[in-house]
Amino acid sequence: MIRYNKDLRERMGSLIIDNGTQAKNDDTLIALTRYLEESAEKLKELDRQKDAFLDIAAHELKTPITSIQGFAQLLQDEKVLADVEKSKHYLSLITRNSDRLYYLILNMIDAFKIVNKNLKHNIEPVNLYEILDSTRNRFEEQIISKGLSAKFLIEDHLPKITSDSEKILRILRNLLSNSVNYTESGTISLRIFRDSKSDNIQFEVMDTGRGIPEEHKAYLFTAFHQIDPALNRKTGGIGLGLFISKGLAENIGGKVWFESVEGKGSTFRFNIPIVCTIEITRETNYNNIDGGVDNGE
């Protein structure tokens, strides 16, 4: 907003200085009007995001709380407690809903940090083979249990890079979760390789799922945008995963993009520079850079 005001003052200033030249003033006025219209659109978008957040805060946060409170109250009944199997089941529902609530809050906090450009860095040597193993451990069983094929591929002899491994893992988690949720048959694969053209490390998540309808493509990275709200509700999503992934990738000097054909599948890619391009600030935890952390090979 401060930047807008400064731009506006400069533009208004040029309008006053040029008041001797009618034609030039007309051009300035047109440009100023366009600028104000664009600013109004941006404000409308921010307002939409604020409304979406309040709506989600009201509905999505209260939903897991309803289950947590309700089942916890049921467990205070001695008759319920006497039934060990029922009690265990209710406790598992409390745990599941607590996890759901935790990730909802985490995603909302991250989304706001991204909007406010307030994400902190945790720069360290990153072993890409460990990234692949960790992601495989988390997703392989889930993919196979859904009756799908899983492929986890990584190029040999990749260099050690300096980046933020937690952010890389979160982006992969978001992209693979989407693939698992939106794929009913076929294959889900993750490939990590060096892109020699741009000298970046590229991560590629490919699926043979339902793909992205054309009308959603332009809005895919917008906060709270959901292709299938029914499915999102089942999986606990709120339309922040791709928005956060884009923000996290950009935060570590990379970018996210995708190709998709409806009915055939999607490929999401993100890259990160081999050489750390992140500006080291006072808030950055850079101890690990000099700390000699040995990630092995």
Next chain:
Amino acid sequence: MGNKIVVVDDEEDNIELARAVLSAKGFEVITFNNGKTAIGYLEGCSELPELLILDMRMPEMSGIDVCEELRKNPKFGRLKIVFFTASSDLDGELLRRFSVLGFIYKPFDIKKLVEQVRKYIQM
């Protein structure tokens, strides 16, 4: 007087909670996770439930859509309906428009849920 209650909510855990709480108090609880199948069930019902609890925010058919659909059919003109909701800023106009008795707010105290259900049935 019967004691059948139909609960429609797309959140499976909330459905299970409502069933556990209300069936423990002697209600026969029939649940659905979407409005379409609930309407199908009600249309084939010879004896209507004492109360229909409809989650307002459901994908495909919202609670309001279900209500609107049901009220078109004279069979459901007198069916007692309440909305299940997590919103606290809803007004009475919504209730008047669809002849809905009231709201049950989430999250709820389980004792209060039973009390509210009994009160709505007696209305």
